[in-house]
Amino acid sequence: MPFRGFELHIPAPExxxxxxxxxxxxxxxPAGATPRPSPSTPAHELRELxxxxxxxLDDAGNAVGPWKPDxxxxxxxxxxxxxxxxxxxxxxxFRAHRQGKTSFYMKSTGEEAxxxxxxxxxxxxxxxxxxxxxxxxxxARDYPLTDLVNxxxxxxxxxxxxxxxxxxxxARDYGFYSISGNLGTRFAxxxxxxxxxxxxxxxxxxxxxxxxxxxxxxxxxxxxxFASVYHAPCILCIxxxxxxxxxxxxxxxxxxxxxxxxxxxxxxxxxxxxxxxFLAVWAATQWSIERAQAGLGATLIEFFTYRMEGxxxxxxxxxxxPSDEPVEWPLGDPIERLRQHxxxxxxxxxxRHAALVADLSEQVSAAVKDAEAVGTLGKSKPPVTEMFExxxxxxxxxxxxxxxxxxxx
Amino acid sequence: MPExxxxxxxxxxxxxxxxxxxxxxxxxxxDTLIFGQDIGYFGGVFRVTEGLQAKHGAKRCFxxxxxxxxxxxxxxxxxxxxxxxxVEIQFADYILPAFDQLVSEAARLRYRSGGQFxxxxxxxxxxxxxxxxxxxxxxxxxALFAHVTGLKTVIPSNPYDAKGLLIASIEDEDPVIFLExxxxxxxxxxxxxxxxxxxxxxxxxxxxxxxxYTVPLGQAAIRREGNDVTVLAYGTMVHVAAxxxxxxxxxAELIDLRSIVPLDxxxxxxxxxxxxxxxxxxxxxxxxxxxxxxxxxxQERCFYHLEAPIERVCGWDxxxxxxxxxxxxxxxxxxxxxxxxxxxxx
Ligand SMILES: Cc1ncc(C[n+]2csc(CCOP(=O)(O)OP(=O)(O)O)c2C)c(N)n1
Numbered sequence: 001m002p003f004r005g006f007e008l009h010i011p012a013p014e015x016x017x018x019x020x021x022x023x024x025x026x027x028x029x030p031a032g033a034t035p036r037p038s039p040s041t042p043a044h045e046l047r048e049l050x051x052x053x054x055x056x057l058d059d060a061g062n063a064v065g066p067w068k069p070d071x072x073x074x075x076x077x078x079x080x081x082x083x084x085x086x087x088x089x090x091x092x093x094f095r096a097h098r099q100g101k102t103s104f105y106m107k108s109t110g111e112e113a114x115x116x117x118x119x120x121x122x123x124x125x126x127x128x129x130x131x132x133x134x135x136x137x138x139x140a141r142d143y144p145l146t147d148l149v150n151x152x153x154x155x156x157x158x159x160x161x162x163x164x165x166x167x168x169x170x171a172r173d174y175g176f177y178s179i180s181g182n183l184g185t186r187f188a189x190x191x192x193x194x195x196x197x198x199x200x201x202x203x204x205x206x207x208x209x210x211x212x213x214x215x216x217x218x219x220x221x222x223x224x225x226f227a228s229v230y231h232a233p234c235i236l237c238i239x240x241x242x243x244x245x246x247x248x249x250x251x252x253x254x255x256x257x258x259x260x261x262x263x264x265x266x267x268x269x270x271x272x273x274x275x276x277x278f279l280a281v282w283a284a285t286q287w288s289i290e291r292a293q294a295g296l297g298a299t300l301i302e303f304f305t306y307r308m309e310g311x312x313x314x315x316x317x318x319x320x321x322p323s324d325e326p327v328e329w330p331l332g333d334p335i336e337r338l339r340q341h342x343x344x345x346x347x348x349x350x351x352r353h354a355a356l357v358a359d360l361s362e363q364v365s366a367a368v369k370d371a372e373a374v375g376t377l378g379k380s381k382p383p384v385t386e387m388f389e390x391x392x393x394x395x396x397x398x399x400x401x402x403x404x405x406x407x408x409x
Numbered sequence: 410m411p412e413x414x415x416x417x418x419x420x421x422x423x424x425x426x427x428x429x430x431x432x433x434x435x436x437x438x439x440d441t442l443i444f445g446q447d448i449g450y451f452g453g454v455f456r457v458t459e460g461l462q463a464k465h466g467a468k469r470c471f472x473x474x475x476x477x478x479x480x481x482x483x484x485x486x487x488x489x490x491x492x493x494x495x496v497e498i499q500f501a502d503y504i505l506p507a508f509d510q511l512v513s514e515a516a517r518l519r520y521r522s523g524g525q526f527x528x529x530x531x532x533x534x535x536x537x538x539x540x541x542x543x544x545x546x547x548x549x550x551x552a553l554f555a556h557v558t559g560l561k562t563v564i565p566s567n568p569y570d571a572k573g574l575l576i577a578s579i580e581d582e583d584p585v586i587f588l589e590x591x592x593x594x595x596x597x598x599x600x601x602x603x604x605x606x607x608x609x610x611x612x613x614x615x616x617x618x619x620x621x622y623t624v625p626l627g628q629a630a631i632r633r634e635g636n637d638v639t640v641l642a643y644g645t646m647v648h649v650a651a652x653x654x655x656x657x658x659x660x661a662e663l664i665d666l667r668s669i670v671p672l673d674x675x676x677x678x679x680x681x682x683x684x685x686x687x688x689x690x691x692x693x694x695x696x697x698x699x700x701x702x703x704x705x706x707x708q709e710r711c712f713y714h715l716e717a718p719i720e721r722v723c724g725w726d727x728x729x730x731x732x733x734x735x736x737x738x739x740x741x742x743x744x745x746x747x748x749x750x751x752x753x754x755x
Contacts, residue, residue, distance in 0.1 A: 010467040016450065103541035103731070154732035162732025165543025181545030182503060183475060216474030218506060244475060246451030251472045320451045377541070381732040391727050398696055402725045406736060 011255055013248035017318055021325040028330055031058035031274075032065025036283070039290040043269045050260030050270035053304060056279035061340035069283040073347035079120060079278050080342065082140035083112035083335045085360045089145065090135070092364050093152055097313045101376035102152050104166045108133040110276070110308030110326070111241055113334035115209075116140045117281040118237075121289070122175065122207060129177045129190040129208040132167055133239060133307075141174045145367030153371055155380040162382040163390070184210060184217035187236065191226045194234035194298070205292055206234040212259050212302075213244025216252050224266040224300065231297030235288040238300070239275065241307035246320040260302035268300050275303030276334040279341070306331065384408035421617040422609045423594045426568035427457045427533070430575035431495065433621050435465045438493060441579060444473045445480060445497030445533075454499055455535055455594060481507040481532060485515050485584075488528040495579055501536035501588060502545040508553075515584040516559030531578045535591035537645050537692055538729055539598060539738055547729040549644075549693035554586045555669050555702065561585045563626060563668040566593070566647040567614035570667060573624030581626060590644035600649035600740035627671030631680070635662035638686035638751055640744070641677065641703055643669060646690045653690070653744030659752055661688075669699055677703070678710045685716040686751045690744055695723035717751040 015021050034052030037045070054067045090107040097105040108115070115136030122128065128137055138148070150157040152166040160170060170178035177186060177193075190208030197204040210220055215238055227234060238259045242249050252259075263270025269291065273284040281303065288299035306329040310317045317323075342348035374380050388395055388403045395403070403409060421429065434441045443458065449472040452459030462470040473480050477498055484494040498504045504511075511532075519527035538547035554562045561583050565571040571589070578585035592598045596606045609615035632647060637659055642650040643666040654661045662680050666673065681687045687707050689700040700721040707719055722739045730737055 008468050010449075010471045012450075012467065104543075158732065163544070163728070163730045165546070165731050168543070181543060182505070184506075213475045216476040216479070218476065218478050244446075245454065246447045247472045247475075252474050314454070377732070384733060384736050387725065387727055387730045387733040387736060398726045402695075406725065408736070 011250040013250060013321070015322050015325070017320065017322055019322055021322040021328040023328060023330050026330065029053050029055070031055040034067070036066035036287070039287045040294050040296065041269075043267050046269045047264055050258050050263060050272050050302070053272050053274055054280050054284055055274040055277055056283060057277045057337050057341055061337065061344040063279055063341060067280055067283040069279055069286060071279065071282055073342065073345065075120060076278070076338065076342055077348065078140070079113075079116050080335065080338050080348070081356060081360070082116040082119070082136055083278075083338065084357060085139045085364070086112045086116065086136045087335060088357070088360050089139070089148070089364050092368060093149065094313065096152070096368065096376075101372070102154070102166050103377055104313055105152065106132050106167055106312045107309045108135050110329070110333065111239060111305045112136045113278040113281050113338070114237070114239055114275050114303045114305065117278050118207060118285050121282060121285050122205065124175065126205045126207065127175050127177055127190075127193055129186040129193070129206065130179050131209045131211055131239065132179055133211070133241070134209055135167070137176055138169065138171060138174055143171055143174050145363060146370045149367050149371035150374060153374070153376045153380070155371065155375040155377070156382050157371070157374045158382060161386040161389070163386070183214040184219040187219055188223045188226065190234050190236065191223050191230075191232045191298070194232035195226075195230050198230070198233055203293070205289060206232070208234060208236045210236075210238055211244060212238055212240035212242075212249050212254065213247060213252050215259055215262065224262070224268060227298035228266040228268050231295070233292040234298045235285060235292070236298055236300045238302045239305060240302050241305050243307050243311070243317070243321070245311045245315060258302060260300060263300035268298055271299060271301045273301055273303050274331055275305030276331040276337060278334060278338045304331065308333075418616045418618050420610050420615045421568045422596070422615070423565070423568045423571045423589070424455060424457050426572040426617045427575055427589065428459060428461070429617060429619070430572040431458060431461055432464070434493070434495070434576060434579050435461060435469050437621065440491065441493040441495065442469045442487075443495045443497070444471045446473055446475055446499045448472060448497050453497060455591060457533070458497070477503055477507040478510055481510040481515065481530070484530040484532070485510060485518065485528040488530045489518065489526045493529060493579055495531040495533060498532060498534040500546050501534040501550050502548045504532070504534055504550065511554070511560060511584070511586075512557050516557050519583075520559065527582065528584050529582050531575070531585045531587055533575070533587045533589060535594070536588045537590045537592050538734065539592040539600075539602070539645065541731060541734050542729075543731040544728045549691065549724070551588055551669055552693055552697060552699045552702075555699055559584070560670065561626060561668065562588065562670045564588045564590065564644040565667065566590065566644055566665050567597070567612070568609055568617050569614045570624050570630075572617055573622050574626065574667060576621060577623040577626050580623065585626075588644065592645045593648060597648045598645060599652035600738065601652060602735055624667070626668045627673055629667055629673035629676040630665045631662060631676070632665050633661065633663040635660040635684065637661060637684055638688060638748055639664060639677070639680040639684045640688050640690060640748075641666060642690045643667065644692075646692060646739075649739070649741055650690050650744060653741035653748065656741050657745035657748040659748045661748060674706065674710070677707065681707050681711040682714045685714050687711070687715070688720045688722060688744065688747050688751060690722045690739060692724050692739060694726045695721055696726050698723055716755070717753075720747040720751055722747045
């Protein structure tokens with residue numbers, strides 16, 4: 001064939017609205033099939049790992065294979081509870097937005113296993129550098145629900161003093177770094193935090209999160225170089241939920257390689273893990289902690305999951321993906337899968353589940369009620385002086401003058 | 410006078426007018442292409458590119474990775490090759506990862522290569538507050554770009570200008586930052602959140618010709634003639650200024666700058682020499698905001714005509730605070746108070 005010039009390739013997803021969803025292109029190995037090398041294995045011997053998919057729970061709910069973690073039923077029940085609480089809270093507060101009580105909300109539905117398992121596993125002095133889709137971290141650590149709602153309502157009791165968009169929490173005491181709306185930047189902070197821990201000779205680990213879409217940012221790549229060069233004791237997690245607003249993961253490069261495989265070029269180990277499998281998330285995180293503690297530095301983990309709902313309250317996913325795609329997702333619902341497993345090992349039953357759901361719903365309703373007694377967005381807010389605080393450690397003359405001009409003294 | 414389009418006019422929102430500009434340029438120039446996050450199949454989070462991929466094909470209108478630096482960097486490379494890329498940055502707040510590409514590359518390529526390479530890119534991006542968008546969906550970063558010589562910065566205030574200025578920007582030989590005031594995408598918001606927003610329908614500046622026309626860069630528009638004080642504004646603030654002037658009852662002249670680089674200095678100077686007073690209104694933080702440049706220029710060129718100090722009404726020098734949207738947003742009341750101050754006898 002004579003060469004006729006190049007052609008610009010524009011990737012496109014398999015299916016669009018109106019078509020039957022299909023995940024046939026995904027190669028999903030059965031639970032137990034992906035090997036678990038020792039955490040002290042040199043990175044260059046782990047180069048096949050990012051193309052597998054570490055899975056523990058099989059379709060029937062059995063825990064199988066080399067990644068099966070040693071974890072007691074009580075911890076599993078705590079995980080289930082944190083996931084359920086996250087889901088119930090998300091639904092309730094999403095509704096509050098629809099009722100005009102706040103300006104914005106984002107759910108993490110379908111992705112709850114990642115943040116809850118990691119939150120339970122990491123220590124009190126470790127730090128997570130969150131995205132907006134890891135509310136489960138706070139739920140697993142019993143962060144006060146009313147404070148979450150107060151933040152979402154930007155009311156007079158908002159712990160962030162009315163300054164930040166709903167759900168962009170900050171909770172230092174809970175190992176939860178401040179979130180911001182710009183993507184990717186905090187990935188580097190995680191590495192810096194981990195380097196500081198090593199600098200001081202401490203044993204604290206940093207855990208960074210980034211969405212698969214945001215791995216396209218320069219910050220992601222520059223951060224991996226730092227993590228690799230300085231053997232930073234951190235766990236760098238990509239939550240691959242298949243969608244970045246309307247852009248399928250192929251726009252971030254998923255048709256060409258796995259996100260976990262990005263690790264190879266940086267000389268880091270890359271794990272690819274079933275993110276809807278609480279036990280697999282636990283095991284992979286445990287593996288990464290052991291590796292860091294062995295002095296081998298950072299691990300990159302891709303959690304393979306699915307964003308079951310819209311991107312945010314501003315989004316309607318049926319405009320760009322088949323409406324029944326979420327129910328066709330082959331790796332299921334993380335809550336149902338853990339519930340199934342606990343039931344199978346006779347550590348859970350339907351009655352207990354129903355009672356837990358009722359109790360958590362009650363807790364969420366009570367928290368919403370308490371926050372609404374303070375006020376919803378626009379009905380209550382911190383004093384306007386708060387607007388001028390925290391810009392600098394102490395306000396300079398400009399802010400003092402402007403505070404006066406705003407009549408906020 | 411701007412060149413008039415040939416086909417019939419119709420009433421459009423700013424979103425529709427921008428869409429029409431892109432459609433027109435994709436239709437007439439095979440070297441024009443557009444890309445950005447979520448702009449292809451989906452049509453953009455503000456729907457400015459709706460229908461364009463279906464009409465012009467995926468090669469002309471496609472989704473980009475979440476990589477602002479590479480979006481603008483790649484656009485520069487394409488433009489250097491000879492294409493006319495128009496890229497969207499989803500929110501102006503998210504242009505910052507690409508700042509080096511803009512400052513050190515787009516703005517300097519022509520200069521440093523002795524004219525061998527240049528980058529006629531257009532970067533469209535929604536900016537501004539009033540939408541409860543919090544710190545990273547509300548900012549007005551125009552002064553950052555205005556400070557970088559080699560970049561042009563254009564800010565329309567209505568659908569007619571939006572289309573004409575966007576086409577002029579795409580056809581311009583220099584890199585253009587095209588800031589879209591998202592608060593007025595769907596109607597001329599005047600800074601009073603308690604008043605129901607009118608849509609653009611029926612507004613004289615929402616009459617948009619169907620075909621190709623341009624509004625030249627660097628020509629301000631006098632939106633209201635007046636004798637006592639000159640108000641300088643752009644984007645959303647043009648409508649806020651009109652409301653503030655009305656509220657004050659003062660006979661102010663309102664100038665819509667339309668582009669801040671190039672800046673229509675003649676129109677500004679002529680007006681201030683006539684009125685003897687000047688108030689500058691912008692949403693961005695005050696300190697080192699574009700108002701500082703305007704104030705300096707007016708002072709340098711109109712000093713002996715000034716009867717009162719120049720006033721700036723701006724966002725406070727804080728990040729954009731979610732709960733305090735309307736305490737922060739410089740609304741018509743603050744402008745009216747400033748107008749009253751400059752009118753006080755010395
Ligand atoms: C620097 C930057 N660019 C663009 C955006 C707009 N934006 C917000 S969320 C989002 C998609 C993020 O996708 P992903 O990283 O996959 O995370 P997910 O939302 O799927 O959890 C985009 C483009 C932003 N917030 N910050």
